[in-house]
Every structure is written in C-alpha cells, then in structure tokens.
Amino acid sequence: MTPAVEVPVERNYLDAETGIKSWLLTLDHKRIGLLYVASVTVLFFIGGFFALLMRLQLLEPYGWLVGPQIYNKLFTMHGIIMVWFFLIPSIPNTLGNFFIPMMIGAKDVAFPKLNLLSWYIFNLAAFVALYSMIRGGVDTGWTFYTPFSTGFSTTYVSTAALGVFISGFSSILTGLNFIVTIHRMRAPGLTWFRLPLFIWSHYATSIILVLATPVLAITLLMVMVERIFRVGIYDPALGGDPVLFQHMFWFYSHPAVYIMVLPAMAVISELVPTFSRKPLFGYKFVAFASIAIAAIGFLVWGHHMFVAGQSMYSALAFSFLSYLVAVPSAIKVFNWSATMYKGSISWDTPMLYAIGFIGLFTVGGMTGLFLAALGIDVHVTDTYFVIAHFHYIMVGGTVMGYLGGMHYFWPKITGKLYWEPLAKLSALIVFLGFNLTFFPQFILGYMGMPRRYAAYAPEFHMLNVLSTAGASILGVGYVLPLLYLTWSWRYGKPAGPNPWRATGLEWQTPSPPPRENFEETPVVTRGPYDFGGLREELRLG
Amino acid sequence: MADPTALLLREQYNNPVQQRESSTFGMWIFIMTEVMLFGGLFLAFTVYRMKFPESFIVGSGDMSITLGAINTAVLIGSSFTMALAVFSAETGNRRMLSIFLLATMFLGLVFLGIKFTEYYQHYQEHRAPGIWFDYRGPNPGQVEMFFLLYFLMTGLHAVHMFVGEGILTAMLIRNRAGSFSAEYHTPVELTGLYWHFVDIIWVFLFAIFYVEGLHLHKL
Numbered sequence: 032m033t034p035a036v037e038v039p040v041e042r043n044y045l046d047a048e049t050g051i052k053s054w055l056l057t058l059d060h061k062r063i064g065l066l067y068v069a070s071v072t073v074l075f076f077i078g079g080f081f082a083l084l085m086r087l088q089l090l091e092p093y094g095w096l097v098g099p100q101i102y103n104k105l106f107t108m109h110g111i112i113m114v115w116f117f118l119i120p121s122i123p124n125t126l127g128n129f130f131i132p133m134m135i136g137a138k139d140v141a142f143p144k145l146n147l148l149s150w151y152i153f154n155l156a157a158f159v160a161l162y163s164m165i166r167g168g169v170d171t172g173w174t175f176y177t178p179f180s181t182g183f184s185t186t187y188v189s190t191a192a193l194g195v196f197i198s199g200f201s202s203i204l205t206g207l208n209f210i211v212t213i214h215r216m217r218a219p220g221l222t223w224f225r226l227p228l229f230i231w232s233h234y235a236t237s238i239i240l241v242l243a244t245p246v247l248a249i250t251l252l253m254v255m256v257e258r259i260f261r262v263g264i265y266d267p268a269l270g271g272d273p274v275l276f277q278h279m280f281w282f283y284s285h286p287a288v289y290i291m292v293l294p295a296m297a298v299i300s301e302l303v304p305t306f307s308r309k310p311l312f313g314y315k316f317v318a319f320a321s322i323a324i325a326a327i328g329f330l331v332w333g334h335h336m337f338v339a340g341q342s343m344y345s346a347l348a349f350s351f352l353s354y355l356v357a358v359p360s361a362i363k364v365f366n367w368s369a370t371m372y373k374g375s376i377s378w379d380t381p382m383l384y385a386i387g388f389i390g391l392f393t394v395g396g397m398t399g400l401f402l403a404a405l406g407i408d409v410h411v412t413d414t415y416f417v418i419a420h421f422h423y424i425m426v427g428g429t430v431m432g433y434l435g436g437m438h439y440f441w442p443k444i445t446g447k448l449y450w451e452p453l454a455k456l457s458a459l460i461v462f463l464g465f466n467l468t469f470f471p472q473f474i475l476g477y478m479g480m481p482r483r484y485a486a487y488a489p490e491f492h493m494l495n496v497l498s499t500a501g502a503s504i505l506g507v508g509y510v511l512p513l514l515y516l517t518w519s520w521r522y523g524k525p526a527g528p529n530p531w532r533a534t535g536l537e538w539q540t541p542s543p544p545p546r547e548n549f550e551e552t553p554v555v556t557r558g559p560y561d562f563g564g565l566r567e568e569l570r571l572g
Numbered sequence: 573m574a575d576p577t578a579l580l581l582r583e584q585y586n587n588p589v590q591q592r593e594s595s596t597f598g599m600w601i602f603i604m605t606e607v608m609l610f611g612g613l614f615l616a617f618t619v620y621r622m623k624f625p626e627s628f629i630v631g632s633g634d635m636s637i638t639l640g641a642i643n644t645a646v647l648i649g650s651s652f653t654m655a656l657a658v659f660s661a662e663t664g665n666r667r668m669l670s671i672f673l674l675a676t677m678f679l680g681l682v683f684l685g686i687k688f689t690e691y692y693q694h695y696q697e698h699r700a701p702g703i704w705f706d707y708r709g710p711n712p713g714q715v716e717m718f719f720l721l722y723f724l725m726t727g728l729h730a731v732h733m734f735v736g737e738g739i740l741t742a743m744l745i746r747n748r749a750g751s752f753s754a755e756y757h758t759p760v761e762l763t764g765l766y767w768h769f770v771d772i773i774w775v776f777l778f779a780i781f782y783v784e785g786l787h788l789h790k791l
Contacts, residue, residue: 137584138583138584139583139584140584141584141594141598142594142598143582143584203605207598207601207602207605208598210597210601211594211597211598211601214594214597215590215593215594215597216584216585216590216594241601241604241605241608242604242605242608243608244605244608245605245606245608245609245611245612246608246609246611246612248609248612249609249610249612249613250612253612253616253724256720256724260701260702260703261702261703262701262702262716262720263713263716263717263720264616264717264720269713269716269717270620270624270711270713270714270716270717271717272619272620272623275615275616275619279612279615279616547583552586
C-alpha cells in the first residue's frame with residue numbers, strides 16, 4: 032500500500048549533504064568525529080602490524096625474522112603510532128567529538144572550524160610520522176631519550192619528532208574546544224552535576240591536553256634544534272643535561288597516560304549504568320575522581336626516573352604521589368562495581384567490553400602499584416613487567432573502552448544495529464587474546480626478560496610463544512568488528528532512537544541524528560542516570 | 573531592517589553573549605597553553621642558570637642593554653596603543669581603531685627591526701650557537717648554552733610577534749570592511765589579549781637575559 036501523503040523523511044546528518052567535498056569541508060562535529068574514526072582506524076592497523084612483526088620475531092629465542100636494527104625500528108614505530116596517532120585521539124576525537132555536544136544538548140562544539148582544522152593537522156602529523164618511517168624509520172624508542180636521540184642515532188629522529196610535534200597542535204585545539212564547549216554550550220537546566228560522567232571525564236582529559244601538550248611540543252622542538260644545529264641542550268658532551276629531557280618528556284607523557292585512560296573511563300561510566308539499569312553509584316565521587324586523576328597525574332612523572340639518578344628524596348615523594356593517584360582510580364572501579372551490584376544486568380556487547388575493561392584496568396592499576404614501590408621498581412625496570420603493565424592500561428583499558436564505546440554508540444552514529452552474536456564472540460576473542468598476549472609478559476618481566484631486545488635467553492621461550500599466540504588471536508578480535516560494523520552500516524537492521532533504553536540526551540533524538548542534533552534545544556529537568564524518570568517519560572509517550 | 577548583529581552570530585550559538593563569552597574563554601585557554609609552552613623553556617633556562625651561574629652572567633654581559641631597554645619601551649608602548657585600539661572598538665570609533673591598529677603594527681615592526689639588528693650583531697661577534705659560535709674565554713660550552721637559550725626563547729617570542737603582526741593586519745582589513753561596531757568587536761579584544769600576553773613574555777625575557785649582566789656593561 033502506498034501512503035496517500037508522502038511523509039517527509041527527516042534529513043539526518045549523513046544524508047543532509049552528499050559527495051566527498053561535503054565530508055572534507057564539513058563543520059559538523061559528528062562528521063568530523065567519523066573522519067577521525069577513519070584516520071585512527073588506519074593508523075591503529077599500521078601500528079598493530081608493527082606489533083605483529085615484533086611478536087613474530089620473538090617466536091624464537093634468537094629471533095628469526097629481522098635483525099636487531101630493524102627490530103629497534105619496529106618497536107619505535109609501533110610506540111609512536113599507537114601512542115600519538117591512536118591512543119591519544121582514539122576516544123576523545125571520535126566519540127568525544129561526536130557525543131559531547133549531543134550529551135549537553137548543543138548544536139555543535141564551540142569552534143567547529145578549529146575542530147576541522149585539528150583533523151587536518153592530525154593527518155598532516157600522521158603523514159610526516161609515516162614519511163619518517165618510509166624513509167627508513169626511527170630507532171630511539173617512542174620516548175626519544177637523549178643523548179641517544181640527539182647525538183648518536185642516525186635514523187630519521189627529527190622527522191618523526193616533527194610529526195609528533197605537529198600532532199600536539201591537533202590535541203591542543205581539541206582540548207580547548209571541549210573545555211569551552213562544556214563550559215559555555217550546555218542546554219538550559221543542564222547544571223554541572225546533571226552532566227553525564229562522560230562529560231566530566233572528557234573535561235578532565237581536556238585540561239591535561241591543554242596543559243601538558245605544549246610542554247611536549249617545546250621538549251621535542253629542543254630535540255630537533257639540538258640535532259639539526261648540533262648544539263647541546265640535553266647533550267652532556269656540550270654541557271647539557273639528559274635528565275632534563277626525561278623530566279620534561281615525562282611531565283607530558285605521564286599525564287598522557289591519563290589522556291588515554293580517562294576517556295575510556297568516560298565510556299565505561301555510561302555503559303555500566305545503562306546495562307545495569309541503575310544510576311551510577313556515588314556520582315559526585317566519580318566526577319571529582321576524574322578531576323583528581325588529572326590533577327595528581329601532573330605530579331607523578333618522576334616515577335619513570337627512579338633509576339635515572341634521581342635523588343632519594345624526590346623518588347620517595349614521587350612514589351607516594353603515585354600511590355595517591357591510585358585512590359581516585361580505585362574509587363571509580365569500586366563505584367562501577369557497586370553500580371552493577373543488584374542491578375538488572377544485560378549482557379549486551381558493550382557491557383562485555385565494560386566488564387572486560389574493569390577487570391583488565393584493575394590488573395593494570397594494581398601492577399602500577401608494584402611499579403610505584405621503589406624496591407620492586409628497581410627489580411623490574413625496563414623489563415616485560417613494565418610492558419605488560421602499561422599494555423593492561425592502554426590496550427586492556429583504552430582499547431577496550433574504545434571498542435565498548437563504538438559498539439554502544441554505533442546504533443546512534445549509523446542508525447543501524449550490528450549482528451549481536453558475532454559482536455559478543457569477538458568481544459570474547461579480544462578478552463582472551465589480550466590476556467594470553469600480555470599475562471605471560473608479567474611473568475617474563477618478573478623473571479628478568481628485558482624490554483626492547485630482538486633476542487632473549489632460551490628459558491623464556493615457552494612464555495614468548497604463548498604471548499605471540501595470544502597476539503594472533505587478539506588480531507582476529509580486532510579485525511572482526513571492523514568487518515561486521517562496516518557491514519551493518521549498509522545491511523544492519525534499523526536501530527531506532529534508543530535501542531539500549533539509555534537516559535542521556537543523545538538518545539532522545541533520532542538515529543542517525545539530524546544535522547543540528549536536536550529539533551529544538553532540549554531543556555533538562557533531571558539527573559544523568561534517572562531511569563525512573565525515563566520509564567515515566569516512555570510510559571507517557 | 574534586520575538586526576545587524578544577528579548576521580554575525582555563528583550557527584552553533586544561541587545568542588551573541590554566549591558567542592562572545594566562548595571566544596574570550598577560548599582565548600584565555602590558548603594563552604594558558606602558551607604559558608606552558610614558554611614554561612618549558614623557562615624551566616630549561618632556570619636549570620642551566622643554576623648550573624652555570626658565572627657563564628650566564630658573562631653571556632648576559634654581551635647583550636646590549638640600550639637596545640634591549642629601547643625595545644622594552646617600544647613594546648610596552650605598543651601594548652598601550654593596542655589598549656587604545658580595543659577602547660576605540662568598544663566605543664565604535666572605526667577611524668581611531670584603524671589608526672591605533674596601525675600604530676601597534678608599526679611599533680611591533682620597530683621591535684622586530686631592533687631585535688634582528690641585535691641578532692646580526694651577535695652573529696658578527698660569533699655568539700650565534702652551533703657552527704658559528706666562537707668564544708675564547710673559560711667554559712665556552714656554558715656560554716654557548718646561554719646564547720642557545722637566548723636565541724631559542726627570544727626567537728620563539730619573535731615568531732609570536734610575526735603572528736601578531738599578521739593578526740593585526742587581518743583586523744585592519746576587517747575593520748576597513750566595516751566588520752566591527754560597538755556591539756561586535758570580540759576579535760579586536762582577543763587580539764589585544766594575545767598582544768599583551770606576548771608583551772608580558774618579553775618583560776620576563778628582558779629581565780633574565782639583559783638585566784642580569786648589567787654590571788658588566790660598558791653602557
């Protein structure tokens with residue numbers, strides 16, 4: 032039957048304009064978010080490819096695939112790509128960009144042109160970094176430690192550092208945009224304590240982005256100046272101080288860990304209430320825990336330098352502060368668990384990732400306490416224990432949060448549902464593959480296997496084989512979502528505005544949302560996880 | 573006639589107040605990032621100043637306090653004309669706004685002219701770091717460190733001055749096109765914020781590089 036009157040189909044943000052130009056010149060935060068998804072996905076698989084080669088190399092005790100020079104370049108490029116071109120932008124620039132304005136009932140971010148500019152800067156930065164790799168790569172490790180990076184390495188250090196330097200501007204613009212957006216663009220009635228915790232966590236992330244990134248920029252600028260003009264800022268032969276580099280580098284790079292993990296916590300704080308059908312336990316504590324993590328996170332950088340000739344007293348202070356930063360992180364874990372307690376939990380794919388996150392982040396966090404303890408740190412410094420620890424945070428934390436968030440928000444982004452059984456299976460594959468890859472590395476590190484070597488003693492063989500096997504499983508777990516999510520965009524079933532029966536403002540608008548997000552600016556009258564209020568509204572229609 | 577200010581309201585905002593507050597707030601956050609950027613260099617300066625106090629005072633003795641002082645006066649003068657430009661914008665006086673923007677640009681260029689004269693003198697005296705550096709006294713490496721930080725920090729400052737000149741030019745063009753009025757002049761205000769910030773950085777640079785070795789100057 033044909034309806035007598037043609038119902039006008041609402042023009043959503045995907046169909047509002049078409050053609051490649053409408054994407055490349057878009058000022059729509061939702062489209063820019065998707066542009067970022069495309070960029071970071073490509074870069075994630077490039078970085079992952081380097082990791083795969085590394086794991087293959089370590090299948091045999093003395094290595095078999097590449098020589099030590101190439102291996103040095105592999106772990107360096109894996110680190111640079113994954114840290115600056117995947118983990119830092121992964122959640123904020125994709126999901127954050129897409130959902131911060133929607134969650135606060137705004138039409139867009141405060142500065143849409145800067146938002147698009149930051150995507151172009153990011154791609155330029157990635158291009159420069161990739162160019163340094165095509166030309167022959169870098170062998171300093173992602174940390175660019177001096178004096179090796181400035182005085183000895185003959186690889187493309189300056190080019191790679193330039194790439195990271197440029198990417199910093201993209202980070203700064205994003206952080207600035209988010210802070211102003213969250214302060215000034217909230218819908219009427221949306222007070223600070225009615226904000227979803229996704230917003231609080233991204234707010235804390237943005238503060239770190241704007242305060243820490245400039246310091247990295249100036250640090251790397253000095254590395255480039257030192258290399259290009261042959262002058263000594265960090266080079267001890269010319270009166271410089273290489274430890275100054277470490278201070279400045281970690282002043283950025285430790286807070287950068289929180290840039291990576293706070294947005295994942297942001298996602299988890301949305302998933303847990305939605306799939307437990309309960310308001311988040313201790314809302315204000317979780318909100319302020321985000322701010323506390325950002326604040327204390329600036330004061331712990333010295334724990335990367337316990338064996339770098341630091342004074343005993345500063346080591347003690349940094350050790351204490353590193354324990355302290357675990358407190359707000361633990362508050363979050365406890366509050367997520369308390370939210371699930373006696374909740375009506377549904378085991379949808381996003382929730383599987385959320386639970387995976389909580390478990391893996393706890394392991395990563397607890398082993399962080401081991402490393403904050405001075406005695407243990409001296410024993411396991413520069414071993415696979417450290418590698419396993421930060422991969423539990425970065426991969427077990429951030430990547431799980433990213434995938435959980437992508438699955439949760441996918442129906443809103445595309446308006447389509449993915450095939451749930453396959454999604455659940457791949458969540459399980461990711462979890463198992465991850466643990467098989469990285470848990471043996473804790474043991475390897477404890478037994479004394481050093482990081483960044485292309486070969487190892489034969490007694491570590493068994494555990495390395497397990498780790499490589501896990502990596503190949505993990506790889507499958509990462510490729511699957513790429514396939515079925517892309518497939519669902521075209522062939523998936525329509526999702527409807529609120530498939531998870533979630534409470535946020537972003538679910539009260541059609542999927543995919545219209546260009547201006549809401550037909551009229553919403554007025555907020557209730558808290559963020561008010562399921563009773565939502566039921567009432569749904570019942571009244 | 574339609575409300576002329578409505579035309580200048582970008583679509584993401586609900587009202588002009590929100591737009592102005594957002595822009596101003598964004599500028600302050602940008603200035604915060606600049607403080608952190610220069611902060612890294614000030615940290616490096618402090619560390620090496622503590623490590624090599626004598627050599628840094630020797631290096632500072634090679635500065636021309638006369639040119640430095642003139643430049644400081646020129647830059648503070650330019651902050652004054654910038655403040656007058658913002659005042660003219662607030663009162664809707666487009667002619668005076670153009671004049672004061674031009675005056676600020678002129679003083680900025682005078683500053684840069686003097687700065688590059690100084691750079692050239694340092695280069696001729698073999699004080700430019702790297703392959704050009706030649707110092708026959710004790711601890712040449714430490715003196716070179718002083719000059720390296722001097723070139724880096726004043727150089728980064730000069731880059732900011734060039735950017736400022738570009739922004740002032742843009743403001744001048746927009747003002748001549750009639751974009752600003754007593755109701756809408758946020759960009760001029762933000763330019764003022766930026767310009768004052770760059771001036772303040774210079775005041776610190778003047779203190780740490782020029783004033784320290786003052787007693788060594790022949791004046």
